[in-house]
Amino acid sequence: MTTEPLQIAYSPCPNDTFVFDAVAHGRVPGAPALDVTFADIDITNGMAERGEFDVLKVSYAVLPYVLDEYALLPCGGALGRGCGPLVLTREAGADLTGRTVAVPSERSTAYLLFRLWAADTLPEGVGEIVVMPFHEIMPAVRDGKVDAGLVIHEARFTYQEYGLHKLADMGEHWERTTGLPIPLGAIIAKRSLGAETLERLADAFRTSVRAAWDDPEASRGYVMEHAQEMDPAVADQHIGLYVNEFTADLGEDGYAAIRGLLTRAAAEGLVPALGPDALAFP
Template sequence: MVEWALAVLRIAHTPDPDDAYMFYGLVSGAVRVQGFDRVEDIVEDIETLNRRIVEEGWDIEVSAASAHAYAYMADRYYVMVAGASMGEGYGPVVVSRRHMSSLEGARVAVPGRYTTARLLLRLATGGGYREVFARFDRIPDMVLRGEVDAGLLIHEAQLTYHEMGLVKVLDLWEWWSSVAPGLPMPLGVDVVSKRLGAEAARAVREALQESIRYAWSHHEEALRYASRFARSGSMEQLSRFVRMYVNERTLDMGPEGRRAHRLLYEMAWDEKLIPELVEPEFV
């Protein structure tokens, strides 16, 4: 008998194509989670999920979260070694309508207080700019309209900003690869509540890995599902984006991924950008 059995396992993920793609097997019912009768999916943007867990104390069983936000919930959640979004050769970028030699004094739109992109930008630059918090999908238009001087882009806009007439000011992958050579860049994670216990948490992680494999083996089907959540770009660009962020590192971040997360928290703690030094617990 499975002691942790519950009728429903709630899984919260973002309306981002890579998340939708990797969770497709679970959401469609093609993949089952041992010990649970069914899955209920909850779809919210990443900063809403971050804030609900960090600020409201939301006790969701499984959720997508920013790696930055995990520093504020580490006492309540495990990090799954599966499902992480990690940049390798690409990552968040700062863009503007014109070339800028510095962000000093600039108004920069950032996609939320707890996003990892925000933390990385602060680490990379030391600050000196004025943050304007905005929903991530509004940022390109804010830059185009001149409401801000620059914007920090995540998700598909990383690939399509040049088509909007925007220019790159800072590439955070280039910065990360200079300070953490050989390591992938932590961005997003999937977390599972410690109240379920380690055994159930591992069962959830194994099911997520199976869901990722299912999406790979049913790529067109999973991509059509993910396309419902796309905000811009062609199906070809969507497929490229999904393959960028749902890869072998997503299936298991490996020892390099674990080291990268530990390094991120060490760097953030050294700059006093997180409340305490975090030692992530992986399942």
């Protein structure tokens, strides 16, 4: 049994702080102790590829590169419906063929969903892909530095403030073509921790999210402390969109969505193929 605190990294976004509040603050009996680091998803994806930290919140798109060392936990992550990334432009109905598009990470699930959408809808392809921090993307589109931007997180609720138009919803396209929920963020933990610790982690994260649902006010201070000056109403929308039944347990539909995304992405040559037992837990 592990006695040292486990090194965990997740984002400061409201869905993560809401989910992990109880366990991070020692309010889940029997849970492993955690030493928390905050990092945006592009950073944690890189940490996973380098084998850093015991537990990480990462993009599902990075799983094919890290599942030899890490196990996918069946809870704590972000899947859902109606919560996919958006492609935004200055002009309504713009044609992106050969255009420059800003994306938050080339290892992100958002980028995978974008590539799959583009393969279906833009036969001649887009032009240059530019990676930039997600909070810089909408200003860059507004200011004409790029032709379009792929946005995530609370940008779903705020893009109109930048005078931008929604060209396409990657989640709508994914759901329409597959019928499956949208896999966004995964919780992974090192296999070397052992089956017992992995099970304890999964139980602790399930308990933590249910505690947050039972008493939302208990997590509010932690959420708003790290919400980067976000309006509390937007933070609540963010939590409502990204924390759902799949956060408590992936279930059959969740696993089908993950395997569906990564299988199709592998067929397009975007990621390595998954082994038959790659998603097994523990």
